[in-house]
Amino acid sequence: MKRICAVLFILLWTGITLQSYENRDTEKRTALFVWGGWEGHEPKKCVDIFAPWLEKQGFDVEISNTLDSYLDVEKLKSLDLIVQAVTMSSITSEQEQGLLEAVKSGVGLAGWHGGLADSFRQNTEYQFMVGGQWVAHPGGVIDYEVTISNKEHPITKGLSDFKMHSEQYYMHVDPINHVLATTTFSGQHASWIKGVVMPVVWTKKYGKGRVFYTSLGHVSKDFDVPEAREIVKRGMLWAAGCLNEKND
Numbered sequence: 001m002k003r004i005c006a007v008l009f010i011l012l013w014t015g016i017t018l019q020s021y022e023n024r025d026t027e028k029r030t031a032l033f034v035w036g037g038w039e040g041h042e043p044k045k046c047v048d049i050f051a052p053w054l055e056k057q058g059f060d061v062e063i064s065n066t067l068d069s070y071l072d073v074e075k076l077k078s079l080d081l082i083v084q085a086v087t088m089s090s091i092t093s094e095q096e097q098g099l100l101e102a103v104k105s106g107v108g109l110a111g112w113h114g115g116l117a118d119s120f121r122q123n124t125e126y127q128f129m130v131g132g133q134w135v136a137h138p139g140g141v142i143d144y145e146v147t148i149s150n151k152e153h154p155i156t157k158g159l160s161d162f163k164m165h166s167e168q169y170y171m172h173v174d175p176i177n178h179v180l181a182t183t184t185f186s187g188q189h190a191s192w193i194k195g196v197v198m199p200v201v202w203t204k205k206y207g208k209g210r211v212f213y214t215s216l217g218h219v220s221k222d223f224d225v226p227e228a229r230e231i232v233k234r235g236m237l238w239a240a241g242c243l244n245e246k247n248d
């Protein structure tokens with residue numbers, strides 16, 4: 001996989017002019033957004049928030065609304081980042097294999113809410129890659145708080161705890177996840193989960209690929225909350241290998 005951030009750094013460090021960098025256009029960072037599935041999550045509207053922003057950061061961005069984009073494995077492997085917003089739906093084994101193979105080889109994967117962690121409920125290897133699966137949002141759209149639990153990681157650094165009026169995702173999660181933010185359940189809508197601290201933002205690896213996930217973003221309006229929007233922006237860059245922390 002291309003590591004254009006490292007290339008840019010080395011070029012600048014060695015004093016090679018930016019002209020040389022511009023001539024390397026073919027190595028521009030590349031991202032594929034795939035949207036679809038349940039329309040209630042406004043996948044296209046959400047992609048339309050983040051795809052143009054990523055383009056402004058210097059990425060070549062392709063937007064697709066078919067999982068057939070996962071069939072061309074060689075092309076997928078050449079990407080820096082895949083962003084998926086596909087809630088529920090179903091995936092063929094060929095499409096799934098393409099995605100798994102690409103991420104395992106080192107392509108970053110990023111997503112939010114049900115578009116990444118409530119997709120393809122029949123596909124356990126896919127869930128093994130993502131690191132979690134939505135199972136409930138007690139009370140539906142409610143007021144809840146998000147606590148930044150890791151203030152050093154580049155995805156959450158400098159962010160304060162914040163409030164959401166949205167679905168508070170209760171998830172089955174992978175112990176390997178590197179959790180960056182959490183939420184605590186009040187028990188008001190399901191008494192037996194009172195006090196449960198649930199991950200809201202995490203990173204993990206799948207093979208060589210970096211996986212970023214946040215449970216925020218039920219609808220596009222949720223990203224009017226500055227912290228929620230910022231977390232997805234930084235998460236995409238982190239998954240693409242453009243933000244590094246000390247202990248990756």
Ligand SMILES: [Zn+2]
Nearest residue numbers: 041114167218
């Ligand atoms: Zn939702």
